[in-house]
Amino acid sequence: MRSYKISLLPLILIIQLIAGCSNSENGTSTNVSVSITGAENSPLPITGVQVIDVNDEWLAAPEQSVTAKNGSPVEVEISNMEPHILKFAAPGHRPVYTFLNAGFESAEINVELSPSAPTPDLNPAVRGNFNNFDGRSAIAMEQNSDGLWEATIDTDLDTVRYIISGVHLLEKVPGTDGEIVINESARGFDQNFLTEIIKPDGKESVTVTFDPSVYKAELGEYSLSISGNEELEGIARLYSRSIDEFLNRLKENQLQLAAGNRPPLEHDYSDYLSDIQDIEQLYSTPTISLAAELVKYRFSRELGSSEIGNINLFEKLEADSPLWMLSYEAVSDMSNKYSFEETESYLSSIAEKSPFELLKGEALYQLVQEYHDRENEEKWHAAFFELVSKYPDHYTVSYAYENYAPEQPISEGQSLPFDEFDRLDGSGTFNLHELEEDYLLLDFWATWCGPCIASMPKLHELQEQYSDSSFTIVSISLDDEAEFVQSFRNEWDMPWVHGIESRSSAKVTEMGVSGVPYYILLGPDRNVLNHDQAELKSNQLAEIIESYLK
CATH class of the missing domain: 2.60.40.2190 (Immunoglobulin-like)
Structure with missing residues (x-):
């Protein structure tokens, strides 16, 4: 080797x-x-x-x-x-x-x-569970005659966990006084290890000593x-x-x-x-050449087309290839280099086949942009719906809502364009005006939607809390098959009204359901009381409902 x-x-x-x-x-x-x-x-x-x-x-x-x-x-x-x-x-x-x-x-x-x-100038300070690891309130250490640094921590905690800043650039180090333990919640630049020290019995503070020579290298x-x-x-x-x-x-x-x-x-x-070229030549295989091309896309805006872009990766890599994770942003750069007629099929394949959510979201966002600019309303709405529903935490979602969200065709105080839906059990349809409760929370959802499933405890709590106050939930599933919902209800009772509609149906698109879950609060006349998704998906939902029930 x-x-x-x-x-x-x-x-x-x-x-x-x-x-x-x-x-x-x-x-x-x-x-x-x-x-x-x-x-x-x-x-x-x-x-x-x-x-x-x-x-x-x-x-x-x-x-x-x-x-x-x-x-x-x-x-x-x-x-x-x-x-x-x-x-x-x-x-x-x-x-x-x-x-x-x-x-x-x-x-x-x-x-x-x-x-x-190491930092140019040593300036150690202590932060830890005594101040929520806040760097702004870190305790500065003072150097004693032995060259060691000390700090006294006043705390009610019996066990102090701490790290030292000001020793190495961009990162913190564990202390040298106490037992080193792994930081199980460390992420990104966060310190991987902490130092744990037990406060002496009867003391209101603990003094820690730091030996910087341990980290001199x-x-x-x-x-x-x-x-x-x-x-x-x-x-x-x-x-x-x-x-x-x-x-x-x-x-x-x-x-x-x-x-x-x-x-x-x-x-x-x-x-x-030069280093990328050396590595490519040292491990000379077609896969390495593709990988070398991919990694340079991390700096595509600075390097320019003269240094990258000589290979059409859409032709060389399968849509589900893990190599894309070397630089998943390359999907967007590649799609911008070629015409949409050349890239549409590949982007759709990534959205369908890739096991990586980062890639799928990247591809869907590109499709949303292209379909929007080409005024292909059906495909634009479908791609937007899939992006925001399946990958709500993807970094492109906020940009999609800001720049490409479909217009909302409903407004407060107005009636819905449709008030009749197919029953989940296949026994016909039901009309919202036929329901005896005065206030309805219309809930568009799907069993494949993670945020929908996460909201189930909240919906059950709302139904139990207000079912005696002329309120109920009406869930409209956008699943392809009713059997999926029936199986899901073996785990979640969902004791309220249920319907089912195709997510591409006019009833869904003309009500502005751009993703799931999607909530609409209706009053006794079945006019819209609230369809602000930020409010209805927040912890204020119960307060909003209660304000109408008083």
Whole structure:
């Protein structure tokens, strides 16, 4: 196996290993053994691996955290039916992120971490559970005659968990006084480890001492290998070098700001492009060439078409390829490079076939834009509906609502364009005016809608609370089959009125149902009282209903 090291300047490295492996047919979990060492393979007192949902990216909080001590490998059990992001960390070292694709029967990973970059001027301060880890109210430490730093923490807590800022650029480190434990909620730049110390009995404060020599280290190199797969190593290093460049720019900006200067507007990418080319040549395969093209799209706006864009990735990559996760934004850049007639089918395939929500949302947003600009109302509404209903947390949703939301054809004080719906049990139709309750909450939903399912406890609570006050819920399912809803009701009773309609029907589109769940509050005359989704989906819904029932 080739050994290849990259000199690293930024603080945090993200390595994403993308493999074209098929799902394992044997079992549902696999063992990942990770050996994490320091410089020159020196053992570290504590190391940790965190598992992050691949659809949340590396910034998300982990699903699980596992630690090992005194140089022992970290053993992690993960599902082998789906890919994961793994984060490798040790106190005082830059963490490394790895994307592990589905289908591994087992994996042995070796990681040699490099130390974090020290700040130009040491200025340590303590933050922790005593101040909600708030940096603005961190307690400044004072240096004593021995060169150690001290701070006294006044707190009612019996156990203090804390970190030290002002030691390394962009990140915090655990203290050197107390027991180091993993931070199970760490995300993104958050510190992976905390220090835990017990306050002495009868004391109202605890004094912590910090020894900065523990974290004094020169910048070094990191290395990562996966046993038996050079192509995975090549892809990992391409991605790592790209995130390296991104974080290098961030560090440069921080240093300029600390010096009172304005960060530079331009950045020299020549070393980055040279390194990408070297890695591509070292691991010379068609897959590596595609990966090298993909990672450069992270800097597409700065690099320009002269350095990227020589390969039509829509022709080379399958719509469900995990390689897209090297730079999922490339989907948008690629769709803007070619005519919509050339890209429409591929974008639709991503929205249908890709297992990655980030990619599906990216493709759907492109479709929303294109159909809107071409005034293809049917496809525009359908793509918008799918984006906001299935992926409400996707970063493009706010832009979609702001720029491409269909106009609302209903208004407060007016009647609905339709008041008759198909019964869920197939026994005909029902009319809203025939219902005896004065106030109705019209609930458009679907069993495939995550936010709809999450709202079930709230809806049941509303029905129970106000069912004796001339109020009921009317749920209109937009599922394709009534059987899906009937099966769902085996788990959730939903003791109120039920209907079903096609989500592409005129009844749905002409009422402005742009996504699910979608609520409309109706009064005794069946005119609209409220259809503001921000209000009706908030914790104020019960108060809004109660204001009419008084």
